[in-house]
Amino acid sequence: MAQAAPAAPTVSVAQGTLVGAEEGAVASFKGIPYAAPPVGDLRWRAPQPVAGWTGPRDATQYGHDCAQAPFPPDAAPIRTQPAEDCLYLNVWKPAGAAANARLPVMVWIHGGGFVNGGTSPAVYSGAAFARDGVVLVSLNYRLGRFGFFAHPALKAEGLGGNFGFLDQIAALKWVQANVAAFGGDPANVTVFGESAGGMSMHMLLQSPLARGLFARAIIRSGGGRDGTMLMPTMARAAKIGATFAPGLDAAGLRALPEDKVTGNLSMMTMDQPGYSGPMVDGQTVLGAANDGAAAGIYAPVPVLIGANSADGFPRVTDKAAIFATYGADADKARALYDPQGTATGLVVGTMTSADRMFIEPARAVARLLAPRQPVWLYRFGYAHPEPLAAMGGAPHASELPYVFDSLPGRTQPKAIPAEQPVATLTHKLWVAFAKTGRPDGLPGLTPWPQVTPTDTTVHLIDGSGARQVEDPIAPGSISWSSTSSLDALSRCSKTAAAPGYSSCGVDIPAQPAFCISHAFAKDALSIRALQHLSDTFGQGPVRLDAIAEAQNIPRKFLTVILSEMAREGVVVSQRGRDGGYELALPPVDIRYGDIIRLTRGSLALVPCASRNAHEHCANCLPEADCRLRGLMIRLRDEMADMLDKVTLADAITLVPPFDEAEA
Structure with missing residues (x-):
């Protein structure tokens, strides 16, 4: 006699009952609204409470990713039709976890330059985290002009602001109120993000609005100095907004068609008039990350921070032009980035820009935070043979399927057997941090010392495992003041x-x-x-x-x-x-x-x-x-x-x- 299929998992949250899906040892609940749809009169307003529902709500499909223009080269391509109605999150949990089981919680905030991305990419599946005893939450937040916009016509409402950041904070408040129903511990929440998500970690750590909403943070390729992404003041952002929509009042702005507001903004076109990106608003962003870390305004929680070995975006590939930007340190730069003189211009451009944008800023922030709170610094150095040959190391965002242990979800390049041990190890380090507050807190992991204010070491993760080494890009080997712009201009x-x-x-x-x-x-x-x-x-x-x-x-x-x-x-x-x-x-x-x-x-x-x-x-x-x-x-x-x-x-x-x- 055939066995009956197991009943679909259900969870009751403050707004109503959710019916999810179960696969093996993991239960998932997708497309959960955490705020009211930010459309119509709610466009360019702080997220508002979501209305409840009667009867069971299907939670087996992702909600819309947020409105955006296509970006085909994305390392994590979205799988939904993007829309302005997009404030949804997803939860994965161990299938057998009861309510109030007090499991560690991890909240994922995606990257994409604040103009692309979402929660639907296959590599962002939280199944492996749930398999290993973690409740994993991923969230959407408004992007592009929907998420980061100011305009003189919004003066009565404060000009506008970082609505995407306010969305993230609203989602964290939802987690605090509801994650116990999934078996999670609201007192043990680790927030983590990559690229724009990593920059979002800096925002959460410095914003008074986010205090008490998380216990730990992981900053991956999140910059740390203004060189990664210069943020204007609110006043300047309002002038930029006025160039996008001149002469409109608040009602006219909110009546603009969705596709007009979206425009062609993507990772490839984001540097254009009429788009400000995130701004210094005094409530979510108080200033540059390194300034905030030095001033002691970051939340005093354990932090894991780092970058990839080839984490750059080269704008110039002429080696002579690149090394000329180092002035008197040009010979030191050649010895560091091209010791044999055989590296391609693409590799040199990638490595130098990686150092400027992500590697050095991560180290600087780690050393600034070290006197006040536990900090660990990593460098992800494993690269599939294809990007290794082209870029010289692990490119930006390439660590995603290793952290999530989701290599089958990667679209390209094709996975090879040598990658799985790296994914298993990297994923375990992240799980250890969420469970114990230390990235070496589980059996079998190599000891990982905390950063000190004068540290010159880094924890290297690559095909040989994970270990503490002298930073191959040694602090002080080059005067960083001479490398602020690597565009050779x-x-x-x-x-x-x-x-x-x-x-x-x-x-x-x-x-x-x-x-x-x-x-x-x-x-x-x-x-x-x-x-x-x-x-x-x-x-x-x-x-x-x-x-x-x-x-x-x-x-x-x-x-x-x-x-x-x-x-x-x-x-x-x-x-x-x-x-x-x-x-x-x-x-x-x-x-x-x-x-x-x-x-x-x-x-x-x-x-x-x-x-x-x-x-x-x-x-x-x-x-x-x-x-x-x-x-x-x-x-x-x-x-x-x-x-x-x-x-x-x-x-x-x-x-x-x-x-x-x-x-």
Whole structure:
């Protein structure tokens, strides 16, 4: 007599009953709404509570991935029809797990440059995690202009913002409220993400809105400096939004057809007018990751962070042009990236950009966090023979099927037997971190020491296993200040002696431009403090006392700066009764704002001689041979190792305004 098929698994959550599917030892529940559909009047609003349902709800199919343009080269191609109605998540759990079994929970946040991706790719299946005793949750979040958008017409609602990040936080709140019904422990949630998902980890770690929603974080290829993805202020993002949809009011914006808002945005076309990407909004993103880590504002939870060995996106493949960007360190760069002189331009471009975008920033953030919380640093070095031959190592996102132990779900290249042991090991390391709070916390794993503030080692994962080694790209072997742009179009001298300027000017839109002398490096002022000011300009009103408290900056320092700004035409509109200043800084006036001039031991605000800050800096810096883009990245890189050692000098002096003839 034939046996009856097992009953479909059911789980009751706050909104109603879900009916999932069971395959072997794993039960799955897909397409679960965690927020109301963000359509119509809810477009460009924070996620709202989802309505409940009556009767059982089918949870055997993925919900829509979020609206996006196609991206055929994607390492994790989506398998649904994308749509604006997309705020769904999925849960995999051990089939026999009872409610309140207190199993560890992992929440996956996908990558895709904030314009592509979703939860439906086969390599993102949570089955292997559930098989190994973890409740795995994956979530969609709004992408492109739906997820990251500001516009003057939304002024009454705060201009707009990082709605995709708010979606992630809303999903984590749903997990806290409902994961126990699947057998998960809401007090033991590990968030993990790759690429844009890794950058999202930095957001979750620094955002006050995410406090208490997770216990651990894994940052994979998530950058760590602004060089990976420059984020504008809200004011600048609103100007960008206005170029996309000029003249529309809020109702007109929300009436735009879905395909109009989506446009052709993808990983290949995202650098275009009319799209800002994530922005510094003061509630989800407070600033650059390395600044936040150094300032101690990250959630004090265990962190696993790292990148792949060939984690780059080369824009230039001419070796001579690439090495020329290293200036005086060009020979060191050749010895490091092309010791035999036989590497292809593609390999050199990949390796150098990988270092700049993901490898060095991960190491920097790990070392900055190390004094405050447990941190482990990894480098994924295994590559299938095909990408190994082309790229020289493990390309960006290639670790995905190894982490998920989902090699059969990869579309290309074809799996080979040598890969499965790497997947088994990598997956086990991630499971160990979720279960024990240490990536070496399960039997059979090699000891993995925590990062120290001066660490020069990394845990290498490759075809030979996992082990602690000296970092092959050794900290300090190259001056990272000279590698801020590897597109062979920006190069600045870092060897000039005082006096004089031998640097670059940059107009960071909606922020002051900086003219910098590299000669002041050893007795520098707090670049973190200055950048916080520039990040804040254009977001008014700006509270002096709040800035001073957040950055531990002497109030007299800010008073001098802001008073000088007022003298140059930025109006101090109100003085609070508590002694703090409140400024109204119209975004339109900030683009051509004052130039902060730094010299040895002095700081001054000087008016732009030209309405074009680019032109002004080019004139006052005649020796500069770099293009404008990327200066702030360079400056932060140059100062990163000394930020914790530097305090604001009490002897800061104001020097008189100067004219261009002085330079």
